[in-house]
Amino acid sequence: MADINKPIKFSDQFLKRISQKTSDPNFKIEDWSNDDIQDIRKYIRDYYRDLTKKCFYCRKEISLKSANNCHIEHIIPKSSNLNFIFEPKNLCVICSDCNEIKLAKEVENKIDKVTKRKKPYKRYPKSSEAFLIIHPHFDNYDDHIFQCEDIYIDLSPKGTYTMYICKLNRKLHKYGIEPLALSQSELFDLFNKIMNETNFTRQGILLNKLRSYFIKAS
Numbered sequence: 001m002a003d004i005n006k007p008i009k010f011s012d013q014f015l016k017r018i019s020q021k022t023s024d025p026n027f028k029i030e031d032w033s034n035d036d037i038q039d040i041r042k043y044i045r046d047y048y049r050d051l052t053k054k055c056f057y058c059r060k061e062i063s064l065k066s067a068n069n070c071h072i073e074h075i076i077p078k079s080s081n082l083n084f085i086f087e088p089k090n091l092c093v094i095c096s097d098c099n100e101i102k103l104a105k106e107v108e109n110k111i112d113k114v115t116k117r118k119k120p121y122k123r124y125p126k127s128s129e130a131f132l133i134i135h136p137h138f139d140n141y142d143d144h145i146f147q148c149e150d151i152y153i154d155l156s157p158k159g160t161y162t163m164y165i166c167k168l169n170r171k172l173h174k175y176g177i178e179p180l181a182l183s184q185s186e187l188f189d190l191f192n193k194i195m196n197e198t199n200f201t202r203q204g205i206l207l208n209k210l211r212s213y214f215i216k217a218s
């Protein structure tokens, strides 16, 4: 199941203000940070924070009160498409590290199957296939990434791409450690979690992935 199955709903008053703001011909990305919409940003942050209680990409804790370490994430970046800046399905909350790392990296799977050309979205997509990354409103995270503490294993192309643009194995990489040069307790927890998988196909895939990591690391 997707993390978010009820996108935020804005009050009529908020919708009116959002419409006034975005219909201004001079409306630009920087206006997202304006003081006059601080209450709208707070409403968005609190709504998705209360709903998900963690960073969507790395699954780690976010601040429970503060705006620090609880950033409103625009899944399609503001810089790519200003039309989706208040789009409920384009929003979630993430931690400071993911926010700083993901930035404006491309997430839209917008190559037209017929023309093979890039086709920017005019309307917000309604399905998972429209995105290169795992989408909090459309995808089940666990289908794409296996996570055990600071260790992430990709289970699909979306998982691979999400891990790449958010550098999810960042803790292991930051300290120059090979992915499987883990402490005994980390390795124990990892194997334990994999061996407790009840879906044997998934367990097999995870064990094969681990095997290939061992071969790469040796």
Ligand SMILES: [Zn+2]
Pocket: 055, 056, 057, 058, 059, 060, 094, 095, 096, 097, 098, 099
């Ligand atoms: Zn994160």
